[in-house]
Amino acid sequence: MxxxxxxxxxxxxxxxxDLIGIPETWxxxxxxxxxxMEGYRLFRKDRQGRxxxxxxxxxxxxxxxxxLHLGMDEELTESLWVRIKxxxxxxxxxxxxxxxxxDQGDRADEALYRxxxxxxxxxxxxxxxxxxxxxxCWRDNTVGHKQSGKFLECVDDNFLLQVTEEPxxxxxxxxxxxxxxxxxxxxxxxxxxxSCSDHEMVEFRILRAARRPHSKLTTLDFRRADFGLxxxxxxxxxxxxxxxxxxxxDSWLVFKDHLLQAQERCIPAKRKSSKTTKRPPWMNKxxxxxxx
Numbered sequence: 001m002x003x004x005x006x007x008x009x010x011x012x013x014x015x016x017x018d019l020i021g022i023p024e025t026w027x028x029x030x031x032x033x034x035x036x037m038e039g040y041r042l043f044r045k046d047r048q049g050r051x052x053x054x055x056x057x058x059x060x061x062x063x064x065x066x067x068l069h070l071g072m073d074e075e076l077t078e079s080l081w082v083r084i085k086x087x088x089x090x091x092x093x094x095x096x097x098x099x100x101x102x103d104q105g106d107r108a109d110e111a112l113y114r115x116x117x118x119x120x121x122x123x124x125x126x127x128x129x130x131x132x133x134x135x136x137c138w139r140d141n142t143v144g145h146k147q148s149g150k151f152l153e154c155v156d157d158n159f160l161l162q163v164t165e166e167p168x169x170x171x172x173x174x175x176x177x178x179x180x181x182x183x184x185x186x187x188x189x190x191x192x193x194x195s196c197s198d199h200e201m202v203e204f205r206i207l208r209a210a211r212r213p214h215s216k217l218t219t220l221d222f223r224r225a226d227f228g229l230x231x232x233x234x235x236x237x238x239x240x241x242x243x244x245x246x247x248x249x250d251s252w253l254v255f256k257d258h259l260l261q262a263q264e265r266c267i268p269a270k271r272k273s274s275k276t277t278k279r280p281p282w283m284n285k286x287x288x289x290x291x292x
Contacts, residue, residue, distance in 0.1 A: 009037055015203075018060040023078070023099035023130040023175070025054040043067050045080045055080045055097045055129070068094065070118045073111035079129075081119055093184075093206060094122045098129030109147065113154040120158035120180045126206060127160070127178040130199070134172035138162050141253060149249040163188055168200040175202055183207060220263070221270040230266040234258065 012020060025044065036042060040058040043065065047053040055078050059065040064085040078099040086092045096119055100112065119125050133151055135144030141156075143149045155162065160178045163185050168175035179185045187205040237258055243251045 011201075012037065012040075012058075017058075017203075018063060019084075019095060019206075020058040021095070021097040021128045022056045022058075023097055023128075025056050041065060043080055043082050045078070047078060053078050053099060053101065055099050057082055057095060057097050059084065068119075070115045073107075073114075076108040076111045077115065079112060079115055081115070091123045093124040093126060094119050096125070096127040096129070098127065098131065100129070100131045100133075102132040104132075106147075109150060113150070116154055116160075117158050120160060122180070124184055125160075125178075125180040126185060127176075128202070129176065130174050131176050132174055134174055136173075138164075138173065141257065143249070143253075146249065149253075152253075153249070163204075164202060166190055166200075168202060175199060177202060177204060219270060220267045222267065225267040227266070230262050233262040233265065 008020070020040070025046070037058055039061050041061060042056060042058055044056040045054060057080055059082065065082045066085075068081040068083055070081060078101070080097045082095050084093045084095055096116075098112065100109075116127065119127070131151065133143075133145075133148040136142075136148050136152055141152065143152055155178065158180065160180055161182060162176055162178050164173060164175065164177045165188070167173050168190065177185060177188060184207060185204050186207050187203075189203045190200040242254055242258075246254065
């Protein structure tokens, strides 16, 4: 941030944002006097002695926020996690801000993936940041490098949705917006850049109207599935040719793409109330009565 702080404050006053996430702050102790913002509580994580890193999150004073420490090699990653308490009847939301340097090693990547996995277990997660994976094609779910493949695998394994659709820096989509709840994030827009920054600001709205009792999940209805057609569709694919010359990660992505296409044709979806999904399948009425 540095010289962009005054411009940021002007933008915030005009737009009235509740949350402002900043990856790569470039702050250290010399900025302590200048980075506070009236009407906001500041959560920050600086990186001493390393240029161009550190993350921050401004939270409107009208909201109740608490920093979370996931306890998984936090010193290795540029990540910050804050729980925002929901209003009456609404869920709490975990907001994460991350910066992943382009030269980050495997150990730090794995630590970040563990943190993302822990945070994704919450009922509502919004994760923003610069992850420096320009070779990922989010439309086709394909990658160009091994490290990007591992990140994409982390996103898939934790059932996260990536909702940024436009390039945020020189034609590359570096700044991502991830959530574990469909419909939680909307109105995503690029809003230009601050000062001489070459990254676009990403503006979005967190839709907090949905309440726990009314939430619904989409599940596969295996009772109505046509497994004969599923086997037939997958059996028609020339797997030797489709997977020829591909590594394990690329082969998995190709197989998964064919499987999901076949699944869409053969296994219908149904909506299921989240109330019933909280009860394990083995918890029948008799056992439930004894527990009560």
